[in-house]
Amino acid sequence: MSEPQSEQGMDTSSLEAAAETNGVPLDPIGRLFFLGVVVVGGVFGAPPREELDRIVSSLAGSGCYRDVRYAFMEQGNPALPAVLEECMAAGARRVLIVPALVPMDRTLRWWLPLAIRDWVRENVADDTMEVMLAPPLGDSEHLGEAVSAAVANAHGCVEIREDPNITDRERSWNLIPAHRHQVFLCHGPRCTLANAPKTWAYFQEKLRGNKLQGKQGVMTVRTGCLYPCDLGPIMVVHPDGTWYGGVDEAAVDRIVAEHLVDGEAVPEYACVPGAPARSRPGSEGS
Numbered sequence: 001m002s003e004p005q006s007e008q009g010m011d012t013s014s015l016e017a018a019a020e021t022n023g024v025p026l027d028p029i030g031r032l033f034f035l036g037v038v039v040v041g042g043v044f045g046a047p048p049r050e051e052l053d054r055i056v057s058s059l060a061g062s063g064c065y066r067d068v069r070y071a072f073m074e075q076g077n078p079a080l081p082a083v084l085e086e087c088m089a090a091g092a093r094r095v096l097i098v099p100a101l102v103p104m105d106r107t108l109r110w111w112l113p114l115a116i117r118d119w120v121r122e123n124v125a126d127d128t129m130e131v132m133l134a135p136p137l138g139d140s141e142h143l144g145e146a147v148s149a150a151v152a153n154a155h156g157c158v159e160i161r162e163d164p165n166i167t168d169r170e171r172s173w174n175l176i177p178a179h180r181h182q183v184f185l186c187h188g189p190r191c192t193l194a195n196a197p198k199t200w201a202y203f204q205e206k207l208r209g210n211k212l213q214g215k216q217g218v219m220t221v222r223t224g225c226l227y228p229c230d231l232g233p234i235m236v237v238h239p240d241g242t243w244y245g246g247v248d249e250a251a252v253d254r255i256v257a258e259h260l261v262d263g264e265a266v267p268e269y270a271c272v273p274g275a276p277a278r279s280r281p282g283s284e285g286s
């Protein structure tokens with residue numbers, strides 16, 4: 001990659017000064033043009049947006065980076081592929097991805113570099129954008145200091161039964177809503193990279209459009225990895241026990257119309273448990 005003199009006409013002198021003040025390693029090619037992306041994974045329930053916003057604003061406040069964003073590897077939005085696409089569209093020259101996962105799952109440690117490399121190979125034309133992966137947050141020698149700071153902040157804590165910040169909430173989680181189908185859509189890391197969040201948003205839209213939500217309709221759940229990752233995004237429809245692979249918007253159109261409305265599974269996208277698929281369902285050659 002040739003050395004950029006400026007990015008999108010921006011004045012780089014203030015970034016250069018900030019980089020030197022903050023002790024950013026002097027990398028003549030990249031130091032001024034990093035676009036840091038913070039990655040987090042394993043989010044079940046509400047994503048930790050406040051924590052991520054704090055990390056992002058701390059990095060952005062250093063003044064060393066053109067832009068700092070966060071992305072999710074699973075469950076949350078925005079998903080990593082979407083944020084990488086945004087970086088590319090914004091003309092980023094270099095992207096540094098920081099896995100903000102503590103602890104870093106062993107499988108993810110092996111798989112994340114492979115997945116990001118494959119995404120770059122498929123989506124980035126030579127010399128337009130460089131992508132680098134930093135060591136996971138949990139590998140930092142400063143992690144112990146962060147825990148020590150949390151311990152130091154704990155001196156004002158009260159005994160848990162007397163904590164006024166813990167409020168009871170109405171308990172309504174003892175009722176299973178009436179429904180015809182329950183649909184699981186995998187949002188594990190590999191399905192997320194295969195655009196599961198986009199599929200999810202489109203699926204919800206189709207359910208609303210077909211009035212399939214609510215009583216006698218469809219209960220939907222985003223899940224972690226359901227196992228056959230190479231066939232993702234994976235969808236499972238119960239009580240029928242039908243597995244679908246390669247679920248994109250075209251597949252959603254058919255599954256909603258033919259399966260959830262008319263009650264007939266869609267064979268082109270269905271996967272049979274125990275029978276290996278030759279390729280991703282719905283793709284050519286399947």
Ligand code: FES
Nearest residue numbers: 186188191227229
């Ligand atoms: S990540 Fe979806 S099946 Fe593994």
